[in-house]
Amino acid sequence: MPAIGITMGDPAGIGPEICVKALEAGSVRETCRLIVIGDRELLEKTKSALGIRVRFQNADENLADAITIITPDDARGIFSIGLDAEESGRASARYIETAVELWKSGDIDAIATAPISKKALSLAGYQFPGHTEFLAHLTGTKKVVMSFFAGDLRVVLLSTHISLREAIEKVTSENLTELIIFSSHELQRLLRRRPKIAVAGLNPHASEGGLFGSEEATAIKPAIDECSAHAIDVSGPFSPDTIFLRAARGEFDAVVALYHDQATVPVKSLSFGSAVNVTLGLPLIRTSVDHGTALDIAGKGVADASSMAAAIKLAAELVRNTKDETLGQSC
Helix, strand or coil, X not given: CCEEEXXXXXXXXXXXXXXXXXXXXXXXXXXXXXEEECCHHHHHHHHHHHCCXXXXXXXXXXXXXXXXXXXXXXXXXXXXXXXXXXXXXXXXXXXXXHHHHHHHCCXXXXXXXXXXXXXXXXXXXXXXXXXXXXXXXXXCCCCCEEEEEECCEEEEECCCCCCHHHHHHCCCHHHHHHHHHHHHHHHHHHHCCCXXXXXXXXXXXXXXXXXXXXXXXXXXXXXXXHHHCCCCCEEXXXXXXXXXXXXXXXXXXXXXXXXXXXXXXXXXXXXXXXXXXXXXXXXXXXEECCCCCCHHHCCCCCCCCHHHHHHHHHHXXXXXXXXXXXXXXXX
């Protein structure tokens, strides 16, 4: 059975709550062996406040039906719920570092991450924009790509957290060719089949044959033709206002989106709460929730844990896909 490491995320946010709620779900516990990297004292308080009956244990215990909690010694503290702070940023970073150490030692097969605060991370002295860049640094990975899995809708992003003007400048034939080849390889590894990829257009209606822009003809179509010549199943550019729905209905395995909101608007509109962020390119499988720390509702017991549960289950599924058939049959 796959062992999934769950990082608790920022202690001041909704991470502790969504972790505990996800751990309560039988569908999650039946999917994999769970190891939580977080603050045990805070998790115990959270489950008691929510009336959740899950049993925790330390790594050196072997209790029946108990979930192992690992709390790094240098990540303990008193956290100000709902506020960005150096203490919570340092703790969330140590959870991530510990999870990677556990993966390197073979104690876990994948990581599912609860949300962290970029501001708190920075206050603690960690100069990474988020999980993706931090994990790339910890694993020595040069190229990583953000993607979202939402049932049959899978979206790969050409660019992420940059201005729209900068994102448009990145729509070049060279960048797209590299991304399509990279995505095809990574998706084939995770899905265990040759993926069928669609590429979204940049302009309305994919420019209507050049009426609304030239990028489709000068950059996007040449990249698609180049990749098709290398036996990659890719087509487009398709009108951005319909291609994501077509993919969600199973017509394609994935859509290459050309900028952040082109990807996240359809994903969150069609599958908010069940979508999962998957980092492509890492040597380990990493899934995450599709939302942030939600500091405004932290500690109030109202956070939705659907995406956290989905992230854990998808991590286990992808581990089985990338392992041999014996592991898949044992789960």
